[in-house]
Amino acid sequence: MNPENYYEVIAADLDRFATVPDEVLWEIVTLDGRCLWLVPADETPEWDEEELTDRELAARLCAECPARRACLELELRVAGADSVGVWGGLSDEDRRALYPVWRARRGRMGGPSS
Numbered sequence: 001m002n003p004e005n006y007y008e009v010i011a012a013d014l015d016r017f018a019t020v021p022d023e024v025l026w027e028i029v030t031l032d033g034r035c036l037w038l039v040p041a042d043e044t045p046e047w048d049e050e051e052l053t054d055r056e057l058a059a060r061l062c063a064e065c066p067a068r069r070a071c072l073e074l075e076l077r078v079a080g081a082d083s084v085g086v087w088g089g090l091s092d093e094d095r096r097a098l099y100p101v102w103r104a105r106r107g108r109m110g111g112p113s114s
């Protein structure tokens, strides 16, 4: 899959959230987000000592997260192209590349694009 198709496939998968209010997305992420319950607040993750790229961290942290797509949708709405860090299973570099593709799809759907 070339990079353009990669981002188009992810953006298409997010279409199902187009009409979901922000508050509902927040609730999904805070209730089910793996990073919010995987490691207790007073402990450090076992991979804390490892040198991981953001893509590696995203793959490790978010891969099994049941809220991954909701998290990604929310981050695209809230932070847009200014997104920083690992959210929704993607590095900020990947989300910045995804953002215009996602926004263009929302524009074509006639819904809010940010």
Ligand code: SF4
Residues within 6 Å of the ligand: 029, 032, 033, 034, 035, 036, 061, 062, 065, 066, 067, 068, 069, 071, 072, 086, 087, 088, 089
């Ligand atoms: S997708 Fe990743 S960053 Fe988002 S809630 Fe899940 S584990 Fe946390």
